Amino acid sequence: MNQYNILLDPAKMPDAWYNVIPDLPSPPAPPLHPGTQQPVTPADLEALFPPALIEQEASAEPMISIPGEIMDAYRLWRPTPLRRAYRLEKALDTPAKIFYKNESVSPSGSHKLNTSVAQAYYNKSAGINELTTETGAGQWGTALSIACAMFDMKCTVYMVRVSFQQKPYRRSLMQLYGADVVSSPSDTTDFGKKILAEQPDTTGSLGIAISEAIEVAAKSGGRIKYSLGSVLNHVLLHQTIIGEEAKLQLASVGESPDVVIGCVGGGSNFAGVAFPFVPDKLKGGKDIDFIAVEPTACPTLTRGPYAYDFGDTGQMTPLLLQYTLGHDFVPPGIHAGGLRYHGVAALLAQLVKEKVMRAVAYYQNPCFEAATLFAQCEGIVPAPESSHAIRAAIDEAIKCKESGQTKTILFNLSGHGHFDMTAYDAYQSGTLEDFDLDEEALQRAENAIPKIG
Numbered sequence: 035m036n037q038y039n040i041l042l043d044p045a046k047m048p049d050a051w052y053n054v055i056p057d058l059p060s061p062p063a064p065p066l067h068p069g070t071q072q073p074v075t076p077a078d079l080e081a082l083f084p085p086a087l088i089e090q091e092a093s094a095e096p097m098i099s100i101p102g103e104i105m106d107a108y109r110l111w112r113p114t115p116l117r118r119a120y121r122l123e124k125a126l127d128t129p130a131k132i133f134y135k136n137e138s139v140s141p142s143g144s145h146k147l148n149t150s151v152a153q154a155y156y157n158k159s160a161g162i163n164e165l166t167t168e169t170g171a172g173q174w175g176t177a178l179s180i181a182c183a184m185f186d187m188k189c190t191v192y193m194v195r196v197s198f199q200q201k202p203y204r205r206s207l208m209q210l211y212g213a214d215v216v217s218s219p220s221d222t223t224d225f226g227k228k229i230l231a232e233q234p235d236t237t238g239s240l241g242i243a244i245s246e247a248i249e250v251a252a253k254s255g256g257r258i259k260y261s262l263g264s265v266l267n268h269v270l271l272h273q274t275i276i277g278e279e280a281k282l283q284l285a286s287v288g289e290s291p292d293v294v295i296g297c298v299g300g301g302s303n304f305a306g307v308a309f310p311f312v313p314d315k316l317k318g319g320k321d322i323d324f325i326a327v328e329p330t331a332c333p334t335l336t337r338g339p340y341a342y343d344f345g346d347t348g349q350m351t352p353l354l355l356q357y358t359l360g361h362d363f364v365p366p367g368i369h370a371g372g373l374r375y376h377g378v379a380a381l382l383a384q385l386v387k388e389k390v391m392r393a394v395a396y397y398q399n400p401c402f403e404a405a406t407l408f409a410q411c412e413g414i415v416p417a418p419e420s421s422h423a424i425r426a427a428i429d430e431a432i433k434c435k436e437s438g439q440t441k442t443i444l445f446n447l448s449g450h451g452h453f454d455m456t457a458y459d460a461y462q463s464g465t466l467e468d469f470d471l472d473e474e475a476l477q478r479a480e481n482a483i484p485k486i487g
């Protein structure tokens with residue numbers, strides 16, 4: 035009998051997050067203050083984040099225990115199933131074993147709830163009753179809206195204009211959970227007004243929306259804090275519950291991965307599935323192939339320079355050492371909205387730089403082709419973002435068929451695509467464009483990156 039679903043006993047759900055920082059080959063480069071370009075101090079971050087999250091940002095503790103109230107929130111949908119993709123393996127006629135962690139079962143439909151409930155909890159515990167944030171495709175805004183509803187907090191979401199207009203159901207979903215949703219750029223912030231005056235017809239961008247959300251928190255006199263859905267160390271930390279559970283689930287069937295795959299926007303879901311396996315490679319000597327998958331339209335890890343850059347267009351965030359396409363980069367309008375960020379998490383960037391992990395890029399059409407096969411075999415409609423991980427997993431499985439190797443492949447299914455049917459529609463009608471970034475665009479990006487030191 036095939037065991038399709040490998041379930042973890044809820045009583046065995048890990049109660050501490052895994053912190054990769056002490057296991058890195060070299061210490062992480064410090065974030066720099068956007069004005070002085072000196073290393074940021076905890077005090078610099080206090081306007082935006084509560085003390086517990088600032089502490090996690092630079093913690094050297096190997097494990098950080100998960101407070102009971104967060105465990106309690108997690109138990110609404112965690113542990114998530116690990117599934118052996120027997121049907122996909124059969125369709126591919128591969129000797130590889132393919133496993134995926136199904137993060138699409140969360141109430142928000144993606145992995146993002148793993149960090150939003152943690153961030154809402156720590157803010158609430160610090161006496162904060164209101165959060166601001168940005169959202170692109172709407173996944174993060176939805177996750178934070180639910181978390182704020184759970185912890186009885188107000189939530190304002192700056193939603194990138196093009197998504198605000200094209201994804202009305204995402205907007206009403208956030209409103210259903212009680213959030214205020216504002217189309218960005220907006221006239222509610224100084225930065226938004228400036229952009230509206232300069233480029234009245236802009237589609238908006240994540241970088242602009244971040245600047246607006248940060249401005250509101252920074253000018254609130256401490257009353258409102260800001261919440262980010264990816265990139266920062268504490269966000270990656272919260273996502274490690276994915277990989278920790280997967281490790282226990284794989285061990286329960288006598289497996290451990292040879293290949294670990296995830297799609298990368300800011301890097302949080304890939305870090306979440308992959309980081310708990312990093313010690314097995316660095317200390318245990320197991321040759322694990324960690325593959326970060328990004329779109330060719332936004333090739334941060336595969337083509338961007340490794341440099342200090344801002345996280346937002348308005349240059350308000352600390353400077354982080356990362357791969358970046360430049361903080362004012364606006365990528366082509368591919369359907370994997372969650373993968374359209376100009377930069378990437380510094381911890382992930384460092385692991386790619388140090389060759390512990392590697393990155394590949396795919397066009398969107400082959401990703402939708404992979405997603406379609408996956409849906410027909412496994413029954414689940416993947417988010418367009420997740421389809422990038424599926425494409426890479428399928429390609430690795432095909433390589434196994436050619437070489438006759440029986441590798442164990444683990445990928446993260448970061449979310450479902452129930453709100454992305456217009457994207458599937460475009461794929462089916464053959465109107466999806468595949469974008470390559472030209473050298474000129476890359477050069478422009480490089481010129482926008484601040485010169486440090």
Ligand SMILES: *Cc1c(COP(=O)(O)O)cnc(C)c1O
Binds near residue numbers: 304372
């Ligand atoms: C936001 C999102 C991503 C990309 O963000 P990461 O921080 O790189 O994980 C990927 N998949 C889904 C479903 C998302 O919502």
